[in-house]
Amino acid sequence: MRRDIFQAIADPTRRAIIALIALQAMTPNAIAENFHTTRQSVSKHLRILSECELVKQEQQGREIYYSLEIDKMKEIDKWLNQFREIWETRFSQLDTLLSTIKTPKK
Amino acid sequence: MRRDIFQAIADPTRRAIIALIALQAMTPNAIAENFHTTRQSVSKHLRILSECELVKQEQQGREIYYSLEIDKMKEIDKWLNQFREIWETRFSQLDTLLSTIKTPKK
DNA sequence: TATATTTGCAACCGAATAGTTTCATAATTA
DNA sequence: TAATTATGAAACTATTCGGTTGCAAATATA
Numbered sequence: 352m353r354r355d356i357f358q359a360i361a362d363p364t365r366r367a368i369i370a371l372i373a374l375q376a377m378t379p380n381a382i383a384e385n386f387h388t389t390r391q392s393v394s395k396h397l398r399i400l401s402e403c404e405l406v407k408q409e410q411q412g413r414e415i416y417y418s419l420e421i422d423k424m425k426e427i428d429k430w431l432n433q434f435r436e437i438w439e440t441r442f443s444q445l446d447t448l449l450s451t452i453k454t455p456k457k
Numbered sequence: 458m459r460r461d462i463f464q465a466i467a468d469p470t471r472r473a474i475i476a477l478i479a480l481q482a483m484t485p486n487a488i489a490e491n492f493h494t495t496r497q498s499v500s501k502h503l504r505i506l507s508e509c510e511l512v513k514q515e516q517q518g519r520e521i522y523y524s525l526e527i528d529k530m531k532e533i534d535k536w537l538n539q540f541r542e543i544w545e546t547r548f549s550q551l552d553t554l555l556s557t558i559k560t561p562k563k
Numbered sequence: 564t565a566t567a568t569t570t571g572c573a574a575c576c577g578a579a580t581a582g583t584t585t586c587a588t589a590a591t592t593a
Numbered sequence: 594t595a596a597t598t599a600t601g602a603a604a605c606t607a608t609t610c611g612g613t614t615g616c617a618a619a620t621a622t623a
Binding site: 379390398414 | 600602
Protein backbone atom coordinates (compact mmCIF):
# COMPACT_ATOMS: atom_id res chain seq x y z
CA MET A 352 0.00 0.00 0.00
CA ARG A 353 1.73 3.07 -1.33
CA ARG A 354 1.02 6.05 0.85
CA ASP A 355 2.89 9.20 0.10
CA ILE A 356 1.93 12.81 -0.31
CA PHE A 357 1.91 12.66 -4.12
CA GLN A 358 -0.54 9.80 -4.13
CA ALA A 359 -2.60 11.66 -1.53
CA ILE A 360 -3.04 14.76 -3.70
CA ALA A 361 -3.78 12.72 -6.81
CA ASP A 362 -7.46 12.52 -5.93
CA PRO A 363 -9.47 15.69 -6.71
CA THR A 364 -11.75 15.24 -3.70
CA ARG A 365 -8.74 15.02 -1.41
CA ARG A 366 -7.25 18.16 -2.95
CA ALA A 367 -10.54 19.92 -2.26
CA ILE A 368 -10.56 18.66 1.33
CA ILE A 369 -7.02 19.90 1.77
CA ALA A 370 -7.93 23.34 0.47
CA LEU A 371 -10.99 23.39 2.71
CA ILE A 372 -9.31 22.55 5.99
CA ALA A 373 -6.29 24.68 5.19
CA LEU A 374 -8.35 27.70 6.17
CA GLN A 375 -9.96 26.29 9.31
CA ALA A 376 -10.27 23.02 11.21
CA MET A 377 -13.43 21.11 10.37
CA THR A 378 -15.31 17.98 11.42
CA PRO A 379 -15.84 15.12 8.93
CA ASN A 380 -19.56 15.91 8.82
CA ALA A 381 -18.96 19.55 7.99
CA ILE A 382 -16.43 18.60 5.34
CA ALA A 383 -18.80 16.09 3.74
CA GLU A 384 -21.50 18.74 3.37
CA ASN A 385 -19.26 20.44 0.83
CA PHE A 386 -19.12 17.45 -1.49
CA HIS A 387 -21.46 15.19 -3.40
CA THR A 388 -20.38 12.15 -1.48
CA THR A 389 -21.07 10.38 1.78
CA ARG A 390 -19.56 11.13 5.15
CA GLN A 391 -18.00 7.67 5.16
CA SER A 392 -16.21 8.39 1.94
CA VAL A 393 -14.81 11.61 3.38
CA SER A 394 -13.78 9.65 6.45
CA LYS A 395 -11.74 7.33 4.24
CA HIS A 396 -10.06 10.25 2.53
CA LEU A 397 -9.21 11.73 5.90
CA ARG A 398 -7.66 8.46 6.95
CA ILE A 399 -5.44 8.47 3.89
CA LEU A 400 -4.48 12.09 4.52
CA SER A 401 -3.72 11.21 8.15
CA GLU A 402 -1.59 8.25 7.15
CA CYS A 403 0.77 10.46 5.21
CA GLU A 404 0.65 13.09 7.96
CA LEU A 405 -1.03 15.72 5.85
CA VAL A 406 -3.72 16.38 8.44
CA LYS A 407 -3.89 16.43 12.21
CA GLN A 408 -6.94 15.81 14.36
CA GLU A 409 -8.15 17.30 17.57
CA GLN A 410 -10.90 15.61 19.53
CA GLN A 411 -13.48 17.87 21.13
CA GLY A 412 -16.17 15.90 22.88
CA ARG A 413 -17.62 13.58 20.30
CA GLU A 414 -16.48 15.76 17.45
CA ILE A 415 -13.09 15.52 15.78
CA TYR A 416 -11.63 18.58 14.13
CA TYR A 417 -9.32 17.99 11.21
CA SER A 418 -6.82 20.57 10.06
CA LEU A 419 -4.00 20.73 7.55
CA GLU A 420 -0.39 20.04 8.43
CA ILE A 421 0.80 22.88 6.28
CA ASP A 422 4.46 21.97 6.73
CA LYS A 423 3.90 18.69 4.95
CA MET A 424 2.78 20.60 1.89
CA LYS A 425 6.26 22.02 1.64
CA GLU A 426 7.50 18.61 0.55
CA ILE A 427 5.78 19.12 -2.78
CA ASP A 428 7.38 22.50 -3.04
CA LYS A 429 10.73 20.94 -2.27
CA TRP A 430 10.29 18.38 -5.05
CA LEU A 431 9.40 21.20 -7.43
CA ASN A 432 12.63 23.00 -6.67
CA GLN A 433 14.66 20.88 -9.06
CA PHE A 434 12.40 22.01 -11.91
CA ARG A 435 12.08 25.57 -10.71
CA GLU A 436 15.76 26.01 -11.45
CA ILE A 437 15.16 24.88 -15.02
CA TRP A 438 12.15 27.02 -15.75
CA GLU A 439 13.76 30.09 -14.27
CA THR A 440 16.80 29.55 -16.46
CA ARG A 441 14.61 29.17 -19.54
CA PHE A 442 12.73 32.29 -18.61
CA SER A 443 15.87 34.35 -18.22
CA GLN A 444 17.15 33.01 -21.52
CA LEU A 445 13.92 34.11 -23.15
CA ASP A 446 14.29 37.41 -21.39
CA THR A 447 17.78 37.86 -22.79
CA LEU A 448 16.57 36.93 -26.24
CA LEU A 449 13.72 39.42 -26.08
CA SER A 450 15.91 42.25 -24.89
CA THR A 451 18.36 41.42 -27.68
CA ILE A 452 15.59 41.69 -30.23
CA LYS A 453 14.37 44.92 -28.76
CA THR A 454 17.80 46.49 -28.83
CA PRO A 455 17.76 49.02 -31.64
CA LYS A 456 20.41 48.44 -34.28
CA LYS A 457 22.90 51.23 -34.53
CA MET B 458 -10.17 7.97 -17.39
CA ARG B 459 -8.88 10.65 -15.08
CA ARG B 460 -5.83 12.26 -16.61
CA ASP B 461 -4.47 15.31 -14.92
CA ILE B 462 -1.05 16.37 -13.81
CA PHE B 463 -1.60 15.40 -10.18
CA GLN B 464 -2.51 11.88 -11.14
CA ALA B 465 0.50 11.84 -13.45
CA ILE B 466 3.00 12.64 -10.71
CA ALA B 467 1.39 10.22 -8.24
CA ASP B 468 3.47 7.35 -9.57
CA PRO B 469 7.10 7.27 -8.38
CA THR B 470 8.38 5.86 -11.67
CA ARG B 471 6.74 8.70 -13.57
CA ARG B 472 8.27 11.24 -11.19
CA ALA B 473 11.65 9.68 -11.88
CA ILE B 474 11.06 9.79 -15.63
CA ILE B 475 10.08 13.44 -15.36
CA ALA B 476 13.25 14.25 -13.45
CA LEU B 477 15.29 12.31 -15.98
CA ILE B 478 14.02 13.96 -19.14
CA ALA B 479 13.94 17.37 -17.51
CA LEU B 480 17.68 17.54 -18.05
CA GLN B 481 17.81 16.19 -21.60
CA ALA B 482 15.54 14.61 -24.19
CA MET B 483 15.71 10.82 -24.21
CA THR B 484 14.34 7.86 -26.15
CA PRO B 485 12.03 5.33 -24.44
CA ASN B 486 14.77 2.70 -24.63
CA ALA B 487 17.30 4.95 -22.96
CA ILE B 488 14.78 5.89 -20.27
CA ALA B 489 13.89 2.26 -19.59
CA GLU B 490 17.54 1.41 -18.98
CA ASN B 491 17.35 3.55 -15.86
CA PHE B 492 14.58 1.52 -14.26
CA HIS B 493 13.88 -2.03 -13.22
CA THR B 494 11.00 -2.34 -15.60
CA THR B 495 10.29 -3.13 -19.23
CA ARG B 496 10.41 -0.72 -22.13
CA GLN B 497 6.69 -1.25 -22.72
CA SER B 498 5.93 -0.16 -19.19
CA VAL B 499 7.94 3.02 -19.71
CA SER B 500 6.10 3.51 -22.97
CA LYS B 501 2.80 3.41 -21.10
CA HIS B 502 4.05 5.94 -18.59
CA LEU B 503 5.16 8.21 -21.42
CA ARG B 504 1.71 7.96 -22.96
CA ILE B 505 0.11 9.07 -19.71
CA LEU B 506 2.58 11.93 -19.42
CA SER B 507 1.85 12.89 -23.03
CA GLU B 508 -1.91 12.82 -22.47
CA CYS B 509 -1.66 15.49 -19.82
CA GLU B 510 0.88 17.41 -21.91
CA LEU B 511 3.73 16.98 -19.50
CA VAL B 512 6.10 15.74 -22.19
CA LYS B 513 6.66 16.47 -25.84
CA GLN B 514 8.14 14.15 -28.44
CA GLU B 515 10.42 14.70 -31.37
CA GLN B 516 10.84 12.01 -33.97
CA GLN B 517 14.32 11.48 -35.33
CA GLY B 518 14.45 8.64 -37.81
CA ARG B 519 13.06 5.63 -35.99
CA GLU B 520 13.88 7.09 -32.61
CA ILE B 521 11.57 9.35 -30.63
CA TYR B 522 13.06 11.79 -28.19
CA TYR B 523 10.92 12.69 -25.20
CA SER B 524 11.45 15.84 -23.19
CA LEU B 525 9.69 17.64 -20.39
CA GLU B 526 7.15 20.41 -20.97
CA ILE B 527 8.55 22.43 -18.11
CA ASP B 528 5.77 25.00 -18.29
CA LYS B 529 3.21 22.37 -17.38
CA MET B 530 5.05 21.80 -14.12
CA LYS B 531 4.18 25.32 -13.12
CA GLU B 532 0.57 24.23 -12.70
CA ILE B 533 1.58 22.34 -9.59
CA ASP B 534 3.37 25.41 -8.38
CA LYS B 535 0.26 27.45 -9.07
CA TRP B 536 -1.88 25.07 -7.02
CA LEU B 537 0.63 25.32 -4.19
CA ASN B 538 0.32 29.09 -4.13
CA GLN B 539 -2.85 29.06 -2.05
CA PHE B 540 -0.98 27.18 0.67
CA ARG B 541 2.22 29.12 0.29
CA GLU B 542 0.38 32.16 1.51
CA ILE B 543 -0.63 30.27 4.63
CA TRP B 544 2.74 28.82 5.46
CA GLU B 545 4.48 32.12 4.92
CA THR B 546 2.04 33.80 7.28
CA ARG B 547 2.64 31.11 9.88
CA PHE B 548 6.37 31.51 9.42
CA SER B 549 6.25 35.24 9.88
CA GLN B 550 4.07 34.76 12.94
CA LEU B 551 6.65 32.37 14.34
CA ASP B 552 9.30 34.88 13.38
CA THR B 553 7.49 37.61 15.26
CA LEU B 554 7.09 35.31 18.23
CA LEU B 555 10.76 34.42 18.24
CA SER B 556 11.89 38.01 18.00
CA THR B 557 9.52 38.87 20.83
CA ILE B 558 11.08 36.18 22.98
CA LYS B 559 14.57 37.29 22.09
CA THR B 560 13.82 40.91 22.92
CA PRO B 561 15.59 41.58 26.20
CA LYS B 562 13.23 42.72 28.95
CA LYS B 563 13.98 46.17 30.13
C1' DT C 564 15.60 -7.53 -50.36
C1' DA C 565 16.16 -9.80 -45.85
C1' DT C 566 17.24 -8.78 -41.16
C1' DA C 567 17.63 -5.98 -37.11
C1' DT C 568 16.15 -2.08 -34.33
C1' DT C 569 12.89 1.17 -32.20
C1' DT C 570 8.61 1.92 -31.03
C1' DG C 571 3.38 1.85 -29.88
C1' DC C 572 -0.62 -0.81 -28.91
C1' DA C 573 -3.82 -4.50 -27.51
C1' DA C 574 -4.93 -8.18 -24.35
C1' DC C 575 -4.51 -9.92 -20.09
C1' DC C 576 -3.67 -10.18 -14.79
C1' DG C 577 -3.28 -9.14 -9.96
C1' DA C 578 -3.48 -5.32 -6.90
C1' DA C 579 -5.13 -0.91 -5.51
C1' DT C 580 -8.72 2.72 -5.49
C1' DA C 581 -13.03 5.26 -4.55
C1' DG C 582 -17.30 4.67 -3.27
C1' DT C 583 -21.55 2.50 -0.88
C1' DT C 584 -23.92 0.01 2.76
C1' DT C 585 -23.96 -1.74 7.20
C1' DC C 586 -22.51 -1.97 11.84
C1' DA C 587 -20.09 -0.86 16.35
C1' DT C 588 -18.46 2.60 19.66
C1' DA C 589 -18.38 6.69 22.27
C1' DA C 590 -20.30 11.11 23.70
C1' DT C 591 -24.24 14.07 24.26
C1' DT C 592 -29.05 15.08 25.29
C1' DA C 593 -34.00 14.27 26.61
C1' DT D 594 -31.74 5.32 31.22
C1' DA D 595 -33.15 5.69 26.38
C1' DA D 596 -32.59 8.10 22.15
C1' DT D 597 -29.69 10.86 19.30
C1' DT D 598 -25.44 12.33 17.27
C1' DA D 599 -20.61 11.95 15.51
C1' DT D 600 -17.46 9.01 14.07
C1' DG D 601 -14.42 4.97 12.38
C1' DA D 602 -14.12 0.47 10.44
C1' DA D 603 -15.40 -3.71 7.91
C1' DA D 604 -17.33 -5.95 3.86
C1' DC D 605 -18.41 -5.57 -0.74
C1' DT D 606 -18.30 -3.78 -5.76
C1' DA D 607 -17.03 -1.65 -10.04
C1' DT D 608 -13.28 0.66 -11.95
C1' DT D 609 -8.60 1.92 -12.58
C1' DC D 610 -3.66 1.08 -12.33
C1' DG D 611 0.92 -0.75 -13.24
C1' DG D 612 3.06 -4.31 -15.22
C1' DT D 613 3.94 -8.26 -18.58
C1' DT D 614 3.66 -10.73 -22.98
C1' DG D 615 2.97 -10.77 -27.74
C1' DC D 616 2.42 -8.48 -32.06
C1' DA D 617 2.47 -5.01 -35.84
C1' DA D 618 4.44 -0.92 -38.13
C1' DA D 619 8.13 1.93 -39.49
C1' DT D 620 12.94 2.89 -40.07
C1' DA D 621 17.75 1.55 -40.60
C1' DT D 622 21.30 -1.67 -41.95
C1' DA D 623 23.47 -5.95 -44.12
